[in-house]
Amino acid sequence: MKDRARVVIIGAGIVGASTAYHLAQSGCTDVLVVDQGPLFDTGGSTSHAPGGVFQLNYSKTMTEFARYSTQLYSGLESDGLPA
Incomplete structure (x- = not known):
């Protein structure tokens, strides 16, 4: 290290x-x-979340953040990276 x-x-x-x-x-x-x-393979989610992204939310900012996140995860996955 x-x-x-x-x-x-x-x-x-x-x-x-x-x-x-x-x-x-x-x-x-x-x-x-x-x-x-140790950093175990969590399957793409934290230990406190199921790995889902809710795209509809109580605020415009959180909805935009969720949209960005899903686009980022899709891009990572299409590049063959864990997402």
């Missing part, structure tokens, strides 16, 4: 993984993600 990086993300859940992904997509590749335990 690396002992230093420009960006260190603590936690490999959905927020940490998303942050690392979006940083890499924007060109920041010196990123280290650390987590407290």
Whole structure:
């Protein structure tokens, strides 16, 4: 494991993984993600969620976020990545 990086993300859940992904997509590749335990294959969902995305929501912002998420997951899946 690396002992230093420009960006260190603590936690490999959905927020940490998303942050690392979006940083890499924007060109920041010196990123280290650390987590407290082993990272088991969860089938694409966190341990607290069934892996579903509700596209209709109580606010316009959350609906747009859900739409972005489903488009991102579809793209990852079509690229052969776990989503």
